[in-house]
Structure formats: structure tokens, C-alpha cells
Amino acid sequence: MIKKPEIRSYPSLSELSLDAAEFIAELAEAKIRERNIFTLVLSGGSTPRQLYEKLARQPISKRINWQ
Template identity: 75%
Template sequence: MKPEIRSYSSLRELSLAAAEFIAELAEARIKERGIFTFVLSGGTTPRLLYEELAQEPYAGRVDWQHTHL
């Protein structure tokens, strides 16, 4: 994966983009390898991202049975 720098105007915009990226990556890795491993950060900064991942459309796109947190 080639490194990229992206800029977002709000935490909400960043969280939605990150949720989309994670969902796409999870779908691809589960299809390729049968499992997706994801490391979570603590604190309050990623809270909105985690809330997005826990609801539709992202919750239905990530196969949580094949995701290792």
C-alpha cells in the first residue's frame, strides 16, 4: 500500500472515510485470507469511527465472525 496524506474538514468526514477504508480492507482480506486482523486504539479520538463501524452500512459489510480485534 502506497502511503498517502489526506486532509479532512471535520472529524465526522475523517471518521466516515476511515470506516469506508476499513470496510473495504476487511472485505478484501477476508476474501483473500479468510480473516481480517485489526488493531484498535483507545481514548476518545477514534470513538466516532468505532460508532460508524458499529452501524449500517459498515456493520453489515464487515464480517465480524472473521475479524480478529
């Protein structure tokens, strides 16, 4: 099933990063429950820095099994 694209707008990079981190955490939780594995490929550079910081800090970091 193909989902219709969704456009979201954020007033700040911080809010965008938080929403993206929460989305990744939810997806990781679901896929680990379904398949017992979740793979995430991360980009280099400074653009995604705030996203990575949010993924690495609580409460989001506790939701993802990084092992």
C-alpha cells in the first residue's frame, strides 16, 4: 500500500528535529516488535546534528534498543 506524501512545516529546526527523532523511535519500536531488528543509516555532516542529539538523549534514547 502506497501512502500519500505528507508535507509538514515547522517553526524551528529544534521542533523539526524532535518530531523526526520521535518518528524514528516509533518506527524502531514497531519494527523491533515485528522483526526483532531495525536498521538505521545515518548521514554525515552538520545538517542532522540536532536530530542525532535528540536521538542520543533521554527520553528518546531509552525507547530505542541500540544493540
